Amino acid sequence: xxxxxxxxxxxxxxxxxxxxxxxxxxxxxxxxxxxxxxxxxxxxxxxxxxxxxxxxxxxxxxxxxxxxxxxxxxxxxxxxxxxxxxxxxxxxxxxxxxxxxxxxxxxxxxx
Amino acid sequence: xxxxxxxxxxxxxxxxxxxxxxxxxxxxxxxxxxxxxxxxxxxxxxxxxxxxxxxxxxxxxxxxxxxxxxxxxxxxxxxxxxxxxxxxxxxxxxxxxxxxxxxxxxxxxxxxxx
Numbered sequence: 001x002x003x004x005x006x007x008x009x010x011x012x013x014x015x016x017x018x019x020x021x022x023x024x025x026x027x028x029x030x031x032x033x034x035x036x037x038x039x040x041x042x043x044x045x046x047x048x049x050x051x052x053x054x055x056x057x058x059x060x061x062x063x064x065x066x067x068x069x070x071x072x073x074x075x076x077x078x079x080x081x082x083x084x085x086x087x088x089x090x091x092x093x094x095x096x097x098x099x100x101x102x103x104x105x106x107x108x109x110x111x
Numbered sequence: 112x113x114x115x116x117x118x119x120x121x122x123x124x125x126x127x128x129x130x131x132x133x134x135x136x137x138x139x140x141x142x143x144x145x146x147x148x149x150x151x152x153x154x155x156x157x158x159x160x161x162x163x164x165x166x167x168x169x170x171x172x173x174x175x176x177x178x179x180x181x182x183x184x185x186x187x188x189x190x191x192x193x194x195x196x197x198x199x200x201x202x203x204x205x206x207x208x209x210x211x212x213x214x215x216x217x218x219x220x221x222x223x224x225x
Contacts, residue, residue: 004154034214043204043216044155087154098145099206099214103154 006088006102021105023071023088032091035073037084078109117217131191132220134205140185141207149202161188195224
């Protein structure tokens with residue numbers, strides 16, 4: 001089983017749509033979880049950390065279910081500029097452990 | 112905010128030559144840096160963990176003699192791809208940790224070996 005699994009997509013949605021991405025991770029000892037955004041041929045950039053209580057940042061909502069080892073990202077009122085690849089990322093362990101990346105889910109928002 | 116500078120951003124080299132990639136933390140000290148590689152349509156994969164003042168830790172399948180890592184100061188880690196071959200062509204990215212949530216990425220280096 002892969003360490004971090006995501007649906008690769010692509011998700012093609014119209015502007016204004018709500019879209020949800022899911023991710024599962026295999027290491028139950030993982031403590032830190034993130035969603036990163038990566039534009040084509042660019043470095044990943046942190047979108048948001050994911051907390052056990054769930055967290056929201058504007059149009060973006062992240063949820064964590066430790067029991068199911070499942071992370072989600074919800075994007076409301078999607079914009080053209082949201083088009084990118086969204087990476088589910090899990091800390092590999094330790095206080096400064098390496099990050100383990102999913103393959104990413106590609107989102108394309110159309111006018 | 113924390114900034115990590117990586118250069119060069121792209122490089123084309125001939126087979127058999129060596130290429131050095133630098134990763135600098137500009138406004139913080141990074142005792143640990145990570146080097147990743149990303150092939151087209153693939154996920155970022157950790158190559159090695161670079162620790163200041165000690166030997167790097169390489170992931171399984173990554174040749175330490177081919178990918179030389181030096182982390183001689185708290186603000187600089189370098190990755191040297193030795194005797195590069197076309198199959199080494201990839202996107203290399205460094206990351207510095209500032210604690211469990213404080214990961215900052217360099218802008219990446221696109222290496223093309225011809």
